[in-house]
Amino acid sequence: MAESVPREANQIMSIGDLAERTGLAVSAIRFYETKGLVTPARNAGGQRRYLRSDIRRISFIQVSQQLGFTIEQIRTALATLPASRTPTQKDWERISRNFRAHLDERINCMTRLRDYLDGCIGCGCLSMKKCALVNPADGLKKYGAGARAVIGDKLER
Amino acid sequence: MAESVPREANQIMSIGDLAERTGLAVSAIRFYETKGLVTPARNAGGQRRYLRSDIRRISFIQVSQQLGFTIEQIRTALATLPASRTPTQKDWERISRNFRAHLDERINCMTRLRDYLDGCIGCGCLSMKKCALVNPADGLKKYGAGARAVIGDKLER
DNA sequence: GTAATTCCTCAACCTAACTTGAGGTCAAGG
DNA sequence: CCTTGACCTCAAGTTAGGTTGAGGAATTAC
Numbered sequence: 001m002a003e004s005v006p007r008e009a010n011q012i013m014s015i016g017d018l019a020e021r022t023g024l025a026v027s028a029i030r031f032y033e034t035k036g037l038v039t040p041a042r043n044a045g046g047q048r049r050y051l052r053s054d055i056r057r058i059s060f061i062q063v064s065q066q067l068g069f070t071i072e073q074i075r076t077a078l079a080t081l082p083a084s085r086t087p088t089q090k091d092w093e094r095i096s097r098n099f100r101a102h103l104d105e106r107i108n109c110m111t112r113l114r115d116y117l118d119g120c121i122g123c124g125c126l127s128m129k130k131c132a133l134v135n136p137a138d139g140l141k142k143y144g145a146g147a148r149a150v151i152g153d154k155l156e157r
Numbered sequence: 158m159a160e161s162v163p164r165e166a167n168q169i170m171s172i173g174d175l176a177e178r179t180g181l182a183v184s185a186i187r188f189y190e191t192k193g194l195v196t197p198a199r200n201a202g203g204q205r206r207y208l209r210s211d212i213r214r215i216s217f218i219q220v221s222q223q224l225g226f227t228i229e230q231i232r233t234a235l236a237t238l239p240a241s242r243t244p245t246q247k248d249w250e251r252i253s254r255n256f257r258a259h260l261d262e263r264i265n266c267m268t269r270l271r272d273y274l275d276g277c278i279g280c281g282c283l284s285m286k287k288c289a290l291v292n293p294a295d296g297l298k299k300y301g302a303g304a305r306a307v308i309g310d311k312l313e314r
Numbered sequence: 315g316t317a318a319t320t321c322c323t324c325a326a327c328c329t330a331a332c333t334t335g336a337g338g339t340c341a342a343g344g
Numbered sequence: 345c346c347t348t349g350a351c352c353t354c355a356a357g358t359t360a361g362g363t364t365g366a367g368g369a370a371t372t373a374c
Binding site: 066104 | 220223224257260261263264267268270271
């Protein structure tokens with residue numbers, strides 16, 4: 001009896017609904033919640049209830065992940081969204097622009113690397129000094145404990 | 158007394174030497190060995206002995222990692238090098254070209270994504286259908302158990 | 315010749331980003 | 345009402361790419 005109005009019409013979804021809408025696993029959505037990326041309301045029985053606007057939020061997370069951003073970076077970006085009201089298109093545009101800048105940087109970095117590749121790996125010197133491989137901007141990857149050692153100028157000969 | 162000739166002059170290095178030359182941690186080089194990326198000889202005492210050509214091999218691994226290739230992809234690439242002789246410049250060029258192709262693909266993918274970004278996240282539709290975000294070529298990332306679910310065409314409305 | 319390095323192996327630990335499973339509750343349909 | 349499926353929490357497992365540490369042997373430096 002807790003919810004008399006049909007959820008769908010009321011723009012309110014269960015976690016299963018949201019999962020189906022976004023293509024994410026239910027467990028992943030819960031995981032994102034533990035990381036502070038979404039904060040759904042709860043109904044009387046303690047079950048999560050999402051708004052339709054959360055679809056966009058989750059989708060943003062998905063896209064960002066595909067672009068290689070970490071959960072933490074995404075969390076930071078989402079934190080700039082207004083908490084008091086449903087984010088507007090302008091809000092999303094702002095975040096989008098910001099991420100695009102990061103993306104531009106990464107594309108430039110990869111392009112530079114690609115252009116150096118033959119002169120680098122192919123040439124027989126493999127000199128990292130020229131390679132500009134030194135600590136690529138916001139790191140394509142950063143696993144493991146501690147920061148990845150910077151590739152310095154101590155190669156070959 | 159096992160090694161009378163100075164190692165350096167003999168083009169033979171200890172793991173520590175190689176680590177210093179490449180900027181990698183000793184532990185990382187050993188790790189790469191467990192993954193089949195390098196297979197150094199051993200001296201009488203059981204210590205690893207590397208050739209000068211291994212510097213290039215290790216460097217290639219470093220570069221490839223920075224470019225976002227997985228250990229397995231790198232292993233596969235290195236496996237195409239001749240085992241019987243020291244790889245020539247031609248050998249490295251061939252691998253390099255191959256990797257460059259992958260890199261091109263990734264750059265294209267990211268560029269496409271970047272160009273869609275505003276029309277995607279910013280526009281208010283966030284339609285993944287148009288985003289081409291579906292399973293980016295050779296995967297920017299692939300963590301966790303099992304393959305990442307493909308972002309299908311089931312978004313928003 | 316011996317002390318200080320360096321190296322060896324093997325097992326355990328680390329982070330990121332999730333998934334899986336156990337044991338139990340909630341909600342919707344008939 | 346009561347069964348079935350969706351949800352809940354919490355703990356443990358997974359993969360990639362390594363690092364850290366213990367306990368012991370080999371080299372190098374003086």
